[in-house]
Amino acid sequence: MPGKLRSWPRKARRIQRSKILQQTINQMRNNRQPFILIVSFVLTGLIIIISLTGILISDFYSAETANWQAQSIGQDIVDLFVIVPCLIITSVFAYRNNNKTRLLWGGVLCYLIYTFIIYCFGVHFNRLFVVYCFTLGLSFYSFLYFFLHRNQEQVQLKSKLLTKIIAIYFLIISVGFYVLWLSEIIPSAVQNTIPQALIVVGLATNPVHVIDLSVILPGLFITSILLFNKNTLGFILVPVFLVFSILMNITIGALQVIMVQKGIESGLSVLILMSILAIFSAVLLFYYFKNAQAGNYE
Numbered sequence: 001m002p003g004k005l006r007s008w009p010r011k012a013r014r015i016q017r018s019k020i021l022q023q024t025i026n027q028m029r030n031n032r033q034p035f036i037l038i039v040s041f042v043l044t045g046l047i048i049i050i051s052l053t054g055i056l057i058s059d060f061y062s063a064e065t066a067n068w069q070a071q072s073i074g075q076d077i078v079d080l081f082v083i084v085p086c087l088i089i090t091s092v093f094a095y096r097n098n099n100k101t102r103l104l105w106g107g108v109l110c111y112l113i114y115t116f117i118i119y120c121f122g123v124h125f126n127r128l129f130v131v132y133c134f135t136l137g138l139s140f141y142s143f144l145y146f147f148l149h150r151n152q153e154q155v156q157l158k159s160k161l162l163t164k165i166i167a168i169y170f171l172i173i174s175v176g177f178y179v180l181w182l183s184e185i186i187p188s189a190v191q192n193t194i195p196q197a198l199i200v201v202g203l204a205t206n207p208v209h210v211i212d213l214s215v216i217l218p219g220l221f222i223t224s225i226l227l228f229n230k231n232t233l234g235f236i237l238v239p240v241f242l243v244f245s246i247l248m249n250i251t252i253g254a255l256q257v258i259m260v261q262k263g264i265e266s267g268l269s270v271l272i273l274m275s276i277l278a279i280f281s282a283v284l285l286f287y288y289f290k291n292a293q294a295g296n297y298e
Helices: 002-030 034-056 066-095 099-122 129-150 160-191 196-201 207-228 232-261 269-291
Strands: none
Touching: 034 066, 034 099, 034 129, 066 099, 066 196, 066 232, 099 129, 099 207, 099 232, 160 207, 160 232, 160 269, 207 232, 232 269
């Protein structure tokens, strides 16, 4: 009889833990946001259509130069086999109220905005122009939805060292690519000539230069400053830019391999560099989630 009496507190604790767990599950279910799943599946369908069209129709990019054709088809391949799975997986878990995965979802959306700005402004008019525009618009407003919902959180990193490493990394990337792009642009602008890199792709201006110089690189630089100042917005933007960086490095590396195979480029030094950056970004992302802390985050 005394043994039975002693077992009652343990049973009561188990019942209490079970009730708390059930309440947590019910709260998570109530917080599910179907918008994430709906827009992501629509985006998935649009990307699949665009990718398969570019890959399967041999002359679809016939208006482009050989260099830009190879890059366009390579981008379609990456979109289909890398970006689509990433979008589906992150959206499903984000819909299930996994806060970490929602941050990854935001990074995928950032990549899609970047990519489809290039499709809209860097590819000659074709039968999918309206689809490009719809995909860009849906990606942009989905990212806006993500940002407005995440901006209210108070996220910090427990490790001060990790915060400094990420801040310095973003600073180096932003300054480094500014130097790289401006070293191509300024001499041609001073001499009033067209850069060789622009001639080979056959475009009026390079959309990559436009987006990087005006949006991405300033964004990385500002995020770095926010991290040094321990600003919450900086901590929210970290996983977005790290995911973007991983996907973009994978893309650049894949495009380099395709152009080497087609005899357009020689050497795989770019692939090696992008692989190193992708791995380093992935390591930083892993430790970011390991050290992140917030009231409603973990």
